[in-house]
Amino acid sequence: MKLTGGPTQDEIMAISMQKLGLLKDDIFADIGCGTGKISIEASKMCKKVIAIDKREEAIRYAGREIEESSAENICLIKGEAGKTLLEIDYLDCAFLGGSVNIEAVLDRLNEIVQRRIVVNAVMLETVSKTVNKMKELDIFEEAVYVQVTKSCDIAAGIMFKPINPVYIISGSVNK
Numbered sequence: 001m002k003l004t005g006g007p008t009q010d011e012i013m014a015i016s017m018q019k020l021g022l023l024k025d026d027i028f029a030d031i032g033c034g035t036g037k038i039s040i041e042a043s044k045m046c047k048k049v050i051a052i053d054k055r056e057e058a059i060r061y062a063g064r065e066i067e068e069s070s071a072e073n074i075c076l077i078k079g080e081a082g083k084t085l086l087e088i089d090y091l092d093c094a095f096l097g098g099s100v101n102i103e104a105v106l107d108r109l110n111e112i113v114q115r116r117i118v119v120n121a122v123m124l125e126t127v128s129k130t131v132n133k134m135k136e137l138d139i140f141e142e143a144v145y146v147q148v149t150k151s152c153d154i155a156a157g158i159m160f161k162p163i164n165p166v167y168i169i170s171g172s173v174n175k
């Protein structure tokens with residue numbers, strides 16, 4: 001079964017994880033966790049992962065994936081990010097794969113994140129809101145436009161097929 005909106009492409013995840021720069025003692029939040037793919041990858045690199053999604057179907061999907069992965073350091077929470085984050089008072093890094101209410105979510109993250117915030121966005125409107133909000137909060141570092149083209153089989157051999165471009169926007173919180 002496929003989940004709408006996920007999973008994050010491997011190459012986009014690799015760049016996003018590099019931008020996050022997770023450390024082994026970190027507490028990390030995957031906001032809009034969808035399939036749980038980013039959470040599972042992050043769970044191998046840091047102490048604790050808090051995976052949040054507002055959709056019941058995403059929570060069910062991510063729950064199954066997390067169980068299969070045998071990761072024991074992921075706490076899965078169903079809830080709207082803005083509200084759920086009010087109950088969390090410390091994070092080292094956060095990744096945002098979901099964009100509803102992004103400005104309010106960034107406001108809250110700026111209060112509780114100690115180091116890095118990385119956003120994946122596909123819509124221009126989300127890019128604009130994210131960059132403007134990060135600039136207002138004085139945490140904007142860079143936005144990278146990533147266009148990946150992957151090999152695929154055709155009858156006579158191999159050709160290349162582009163996948164949808166993604167903007168990876170990074171913020172650095174200096175506390």
Ligand SMILES: C[S@@+](CC[C@H](N)C(=O)[O-])C[C@H]1O[C@@H](n2cnc3c(N)ncnc32)[C@H](O)[C@@H]1O
Nearest residue numbers: 005006007008032034035053054081097098100
């Ligand atoms: C593009 S998908 C994320 C894909 C995910 N990184 C993966 O690899 O499967 C975006 C997800 O964010 C969730 N989302 C969007 N806005 C949210 C919000 N304000 N609070 C909680 N979840 C949110 C959606 O329900 C959706 O599952």
